[in-house]
Amino acid sequence: MRISTIAWANLRRRKARALFLVAGIAIGIATAVALLSLSRMISEEIGLQLDQYGANIVVVPKSDQLALDYGGVAVSGVSFDVGQLTDEDVGRIREIPYSARLSAVAPKVLGAVEAEGRRVLLAGVDFESEFALNRWWRLVGRKPEAEGELVAGYDAARALGLIAPSDADESFPVVREFAASVDHTAMSAHAHHAMMERHFRLARASVTVGGREFKLAAVLAPTGGREDSMLFGRLGEAQALLKRPGQVSVVEVSALCKDCPVEDIVGQIAQKLPNAKVSALQQAVRARTETVGRLTRFAYAVSAVVLLIGALLIFTTVTGSVVERTKEIGVMRAVGFRRSHIFRGLMLEVLAVSALGGLLGWAAGALAARLMLPYFSQTGIGFDADPRLAALSVLAALAVGAAASWYPTRRASRLDPAEAVRHV
Amino acid sequence: MSFVVVENVGKEYGEGGPAVRVLEGISFGLREGEFAALMGPSGSGKSTLLTVVGAMNRPTEGRVVVDGIDVYALSEERRADFRREYLGFVFQQHHLMPYLTALENVMLPLAPLPLRAREKGARAGAALARVGLAGKESRLPGQLSGGEQGRLAIARAVVNDPPLLLADEPTGALDSRTGAEVMGVLRALNAAGQTVLLVTHNPENAALAHRVLHIQDGNALSVFAPEALAPAREATSFETLSQVGG
Numbered sequence: 004m005r006i007s008t009i010a011w012a013n014l015r016r017r018k019a020r021a022l023f024l025v026a027g028i029a030i031g032i033a034t035a036v037a038l039l040s041l042s043r044m045i046s047e048e049i050g051l052q053l054d055q056y057g058a059n060i061v062v063v064p065k066s067d068q069l070a071l072d073y074g075g076v077a078v079s080g081v082s083f084d085v086g087q088l089t090d091e092d093v094g095r096i097r098e099i100p101y102s103a104r105l106s107a108v109a110p111k112v113l114g115a116v117e118a119e120g121r122r123v124l125l126a127g128v129d130f131e132s133e134f135a136l137n138r139w140w141r142l143v144g145r146k147p148e149a150e151g152e153l154v155a156g157y158d159a160a161r162a163l164g165l166i167a168p169s170d171a172d173e174s175f176p177v178v179r180e181f182a183a184s185v186d187h188t189a190m191s192a193h194a195h196h197a198m199m200e201r202h203f204r205l206a207r208a209s210v211t212v213g214g215r216e217f218k219l220a221a222v223l224a225p226t227g228g229r230e231d232s233m234l235f236g237r238l239g240e241a242q243a244l245l246k247r248p249g250q251v252s253v254v255e256v257s258a259l260c261k262d263c264p265v266e267d268i269v270g271q272i273a274q275k276l277p278n279a280k281v282s283a284l285q286q287a288v289r290a291r292t293e294t295v296g297r298l299t300r301f302a303y304a305v306s307a308v309v310l311l312i313g314a315l316l317i318f319t320t321v322t323g324s325v326v327e328r329t330k331e332i333g334v335m336r337a338v339g340f341r342r343s344h345i346f347r348g349l350m351l352e353v354l355a356v357s358a359l360g361g362l363l364g365w366a367a368g369a370l371a372a373r374l375m376l377p378y379f380s381q382t383g384i385g386f387d388a389d390p391r392l393a394a395l396s397v398l399a400a401l402a403v404g405a406a407a408s409w410y411p412t413r414r415a416s417r418l419d420p421a422e423a424v425r426h427v
Numbered sequence: 428m429s430f431v432v433v434e435n436v437g438k439e440y441g442e443g444g445p446a447v448r449v450l451e452g453i454s455f456g457l458r459e460g461e462f463a464a465l466m467g468p469s470g471s472g473k474s475t476l477l478t479v480v481g482a483m484n485r486p487t488e489g490r491v492v493v494d495g496i497d498v499y500a501l502s503e504e505r506r507a508d509f510r511r512e513y514l515g516f517v518f519q520q521h522h523l524m525p526y527l528t529a530l531e532n533v534m535l536p537l538a539p540l541p542l543r544a545r546e547k548g549a550r551a552g553a554a555l556a557r558v559g560l561a562g563k564e565s566r567l568p569g570q571l572s573g574g575e576q577g578r579l580a581i582a583r584a585v586v587n588d589p590p591l592l593l594a595d596e597p598t599g600a601l602d603s604r605t606g607a608e609v610m611g612v613l614r615a616l617n618a619a620g621q622t623v624l625l626v627t628h629n630p631e632n633a634a635l636a637h638r639v640l641h642i643q644d645g646n647a648l649s650v651f652a653p654e655a656l657a658p659a660r661e662a663t664s665f666e667t668l669s670q671v672g673g
Contacts (some may be wrong), residue, residue: 004534004547009527017527334522335481338536338583339511341504421478424518 006344011333017324021356023318027361028404029367031313032396035306036368040392041379042302044372046295048380052371059265060256062272064088065280080124088251090238091369092276096254098273107135107257110238114252115258118212119163125212125235127241130154136257137230144205144221153210154235157203157225162232165210166222171204212236212266213244310403317407321353325415331414333423346416352406354401361400365393429456429481430482430622431591436489438645449475450486451646457624459590462617463628464633464653465640472645473626474595475673480624481593482510494590496631511536515584517594517613523568523583529555530564533582554586555579558612574605581612585621592616594625598632 014021048185064087093110116125134140143166147154152232160166203222210219212234225231242248258268265283273281325332332345340348370386428436432550438450449472457463467473478484480491482498491498493513501509510516515536523532533551540547540592556560558578568576577597584592594613598606617623633639634653641649 004531004538004544006538008531009524009535009538010525012526012531330522331524334516334518335514335535336507336523337481337510337518339507339514339587340539341507343504344507344539419484421475421481421484424475424478424483427612 006340006348007351009168010348010355012265013328014352014355020320020324021352024317024353024356025360025363026413027313027316027320028357028400029364029405031310032361032364032400033368034309034373035302035399036365036392036396037371037375038302038305039299040372040389041375042298042367043389044387045379046298046374049298050296057058059284059362060258060269060278060281061273061284062088062092062254062256062281063252065278076216087278088254088276089249089421091249092279093251093254093273096272099268099275101258101268101271104258104268105256107132107255108389109133109136109255109257110251111253111255112238112245112247112251114241114247116213116234116244118159119210121158122221123160123163123212125241125244127238127245128233128235129238130235133235136255140226140230141224142221143203143224145217147220149218150237151217151239152220152237155210155222156231156233156235157223159234159348160219160222163210165207166203167206167217169204185395210234215244240388257269310399312409314403316359317353317404318411321349321408322411325349325411328415329423331419333420333425336418336420337424342416345418346412349412349415350405353404353412355358357400357404358397360404361397362393364400365396368396369393430459430494431457431624432492433476433480434492436476436479436486436491438472438479438484439487449645450479453489453642453646453648455640455648455650457591457622459622460617460620461638462614462623462636463525463625463638463640463673464636465624465642466628466630466633469536469628471613471642473642475645476642477593477595477624477626481514484505485527487519488517511587512522513589515587515589517577517580517584517592517597519599521580521595521597521600522570525568527567528564529560529566529568529571529579530567532579533586535583551582551586552598554582555651557616558582572605572651574603574608577601577605578612580672581609581616585616590622592621592623594623596626596628598627598629606632612613 080289087111090110093108096108097105099105110129112127114125115122117123118125134146142154144154155163157166205219205222207219209216210216219234223230236244238251242250256268256272258265269281269283273279335345335348336342369392373388433453433455436450436453437448439662440447442451451471453465453476465473465476475484479486480493482491482493484500485499493509496509496513498506498509512611524535526537530548530551533554534547537547537550552561552564555564558581560582563571568579571579580597581592581594584594592613597613598609602607606629613623613625616634623636625632627633636653639651639653641651643649653661
């Protein structure tokens with residue numbers, strides 16, 4: 004027989020009390036696990052969503068000249084005609100160690116051109132990358148498929164007379180294939196709303212740009228952004244038109260930075276392109292961090308309250324148990340148990356119950372989070388139980404159990420044996 | 428030389444309130460192998476004196492020396508070790524753990540010791556055999572008779588082979604037949620060399636002792652031979668005994 008034998012025997016004897024304690028701890032831990040799991044999964048979802056929206060890194064040529072603002076992003080050079088980046092540089096970006104985390108690398112050559120007698124900004128782009136980067140774009144028309152095709156921004160199209168108001172009973176096909184993955188997001192809802200408010204149709208099939216005729220594949224539904232006043236052509240054709248073969252004005256990069264600091268990716272790109280200025284758009288990252296932080300803080304706060312209630316439950320139960328066992332403790336002290344033996348025996352009981360409660364709480368919390376996640380998730384992200392959380396749950400339960408029972412257990416160990424034996 | 432020396436012991440209760448003096452100027456000694464009975468009316472301080480001798484209740488003044496060890500000069504934890512090594516307690520209500528088997532109850536004082544389970548089991552088994560409970564190791568206390576429970580409590584008290592056995596009215600809750608059964612065990616242990624200090628109200632039990640210590644109002648301790656209890660045994664009246672003790 005050891006002190007632990009007495010502890011187990013006592014737990015077996017007082018099954019109902021032990022189960023009550025296990026349930027109390029398990030509920031506290033389950034609530035914390037469910038909240039933290041939900042918070043983690045939602046954080047991941049938000050991270051993925053934010054990573055999918057737009058560029059969070061911009062690469063421009065290094066320049067000592069005055070900066071020109073480009074849609075809120077500082078672009079080096081007073082003129083877009085300054086181009087020191089090349090197609091090869093774009094390839095190098097895709098070779099960085101974190102290349103797997105680059106969801107889109109969208110090079111652009113920018114320049115002013117004459118179109119239908121008006122000066123307009125032409126962007127030569129890689130359409131696939133551009134659509135991947137700007138998932139909220141909606142096209143009225145079709146996706147450019149061949150050489151010699153353009154996409155016009157809404158304001159540019161209107162200024163050049165490329166669109167006309169839609170008849171009430173006439174509708175145009177909307178390219179939805181790029182919207183599939185973001186149908187549930189607030190941003191897509193906004194763009195969709197804007198598009199629905201401002202129906203239009205293509206009024207012309209072609210447009211002359213820089214003296215060359217291009218087919219008008221589509222017009223962008225208004226976004227409220229810089230692209231509304233631009234024309235978009237294929238990168239190679241725009242480079243030729245602007246007489247800047249192989250040159251790139253800016254490269255926009257969308258990095259999936261959920262698990263890595265965007266600064267690391269920026270550093271790796273800067274290392275590959277020593278002549279370029281690489282900037283992280285901190286707003287998106289900060290917004291995400293802030294949102295995730297709020298969620299996590301909320302989860303921690305609620306978890307702390309629930310665990311505090313659990314701790315009070317343990318405190319009162321252990322205190323009651325100690326009073327009930329005063330005589331028993333007195334006998335043990337009388338037959339030679341040290342204070343530390345009593346403390347160890349009582350604490351062992353609480354810790355055993357806490358560990359079981361922690362484990363059951365983790366399982367229940369994980370299950371609850373799994374069942375609740377569909378009601379909180381916008382994209383149907385799958386639940387992924389974190390095994391580290393199981394270990395953390397047991398540790399937290401042990402810590403709460405030990406902290407809550409420390410005082411009554413210590414008091415019990417210090418009972419005067421003569422008084423305790425006489426206790427009725 | 429006395430194995431146990433109680434020297435001018437006084438005890439006062441009532442911290443923060445009016446003080447109640449329970450013991451005052453009590454002195455006596457016990458020889459090794461002696462069987463002494465401690466008697467006195469209710470509230471005279473018998474049980475308090477037993478707990479003071481039992482290293483459980485620090486006296487307000489005076490000292491208790493057992494085998495040359497000044498008990499209350501020891502630290503709290505060392506005093507617990509002392510109780511385990513030197514003392515065995517038998518309580519009036521036996522205070523057995525209802526959820527432990529007879530063998531486990533007897534092993535209780537051995538639980539803190541770093542001994543192998545087999546050795547603890549063997550010691551406990553031997554203690555049970557000494558009190559005539561061999562074969563009842565796996566019984567729970569509730570499955571034993573009153574006399575058996577009393578003997579089980581004695582087995583627990585002697586499992587460590589303590590030099591001094593302290594018994595606080597171990598037959599108080601038993602009928603005369605089972606009480607005699609328990610007293611028989613105590614006497615047998617004493618015959619084997621065990622020093623016993625027995626608190627009792629019962630002159631029949633006290634008559635089994637070598638000496639009777641009679642305490643009155645916590646301050647008057649008189650010592651006499653058990654033969655002096657004859658009138659009290661006949662009257663079984665404590666008042667008569669008090670008159671004898673003078």
